[in-house]
Amino acid sequence: MPTATELGKMKKLEALLEHCRHVSELLGGEQYVSCSVVLPALCHLSRVMEVTEDDPAYMIKFKGTFAADMEGRKEKTNITWLRVATSLDPRFKDLKCLSKPERVEVWGTVRALLQEMERERPAQPDNQVTPEPPKNKLNLMLAHESSSEEEEDYIQQCLERYKAEPQTGMDNCPQEWWSTHEGAHTEMACLARKYLATPATSVPCERLFSISGHVVQKKRASLLPENVNRLVCLSNWLKKKKAVA
Structure with missing residues (x-):
């Protein structure tokens, strides 16, 4: 079992990671514009991960590792496209x-x-009169x-x-x-x-593949392709219905 000191550290890290959870949900949505939110979200995370004088050693190490990993991922993104969006x-x-x-x-x-x-x-169309140069x-x-x-x-x-x-x-x-x-x-x-109109991530598409993996299992390997499509669509529709309700 973790000690009281370790539990205190985990609570502090949990509060810090709450910002990461919020950003992940924000960028992984499909019912709203997400491409233009990437840079403001990364800017917010950068401010959250700044080291302060009150941070203990484990928090400084975590923030430094997280910030370095985030900067490495920025280099692989299309920054110009995100800035225009x-x-x-x-x-x-x-x-x-x-x-x-x-x-x-x-x-x-x-x-x-x-x-x-x-x-x-x-x-201009051919029937439109244009002045002579x-x-x-x-x-x-x-x-x-x-x-x-x-x-x-x-x-x-x-x-x-x-x-x-x-x-x-x-x-x-x-x-x-x-x-x-x-x-x-x-x-x-x-x-x-x-x-x-450009999505920020491919998370919604990957969710559909995950649902298909849950539908087609060893005990249901004989499902017809059209039945798999129906089950996947039904699962997606039911989730949307619950979200609206």
């Missing part, structure tokens, strides 16, 4: 989880993505420069309008926000649909 979430668009130079870099990336979208827009070569160069500057100004205005929007609460759904404000931020809404 975070900036497109109206709950985290202030980017407080990043440093000021990193915030400038993120908005530069978003600006480049908007410029790329503008270039990839489909051409100027014949003078100097006028051609000036017109090209003018259109490029207008495009940059327009994209900058799109970014500034989005930044000026008030930050939403944590309980609000970012996809519902974009659905409501799509008319005012058409270009930004296209990026938001692409980035916010």
